[in-house]
Amino acid sequence: MLSPVKLARMLRSCRTAYVNAKYLVALRRARAILHWQPSNQEAWQVIGASACMLRQGALVRLSLKHLGGSARNLIRSVCQRAGLTP
Numbered sequence: 001m002l003s004p005v006k007l008a009r010m011l012r013s014c015r016t017a018y019v020n021a022k023y024l025v026a027l028r029r030a031r032a033i034l035h036w037q038p039s040n041q042e043a044w045q046v047i048g049a050s051a052c053m054l055r056q057g058a059l060v061r062l063s064l065k066h067l068g069g070s071a072r073n074l075i076r077s078v079c080q081r082a083g084l085t086p
Helices: 004-019 023-036 041-053 057-066 069-082
Strands: none
């Protein structure tokens, strides 16, 4: 089981990796969160945004299936800036 403190630490770590343009690291860390919480929206959002920057369209589409409206729009915006159409 993943404690709330550990989860918060892992989410902060994957967001920090994304902000620092370490997209593969962010993607791996977010996937680790999904191992414990498969429907974690923040992890799916990091996965989607990182996948956009890594130009992994299939992974972007998978993340969009797990996200709600505003998060989907954010991922589409990130992809558009990266020159990728999901």
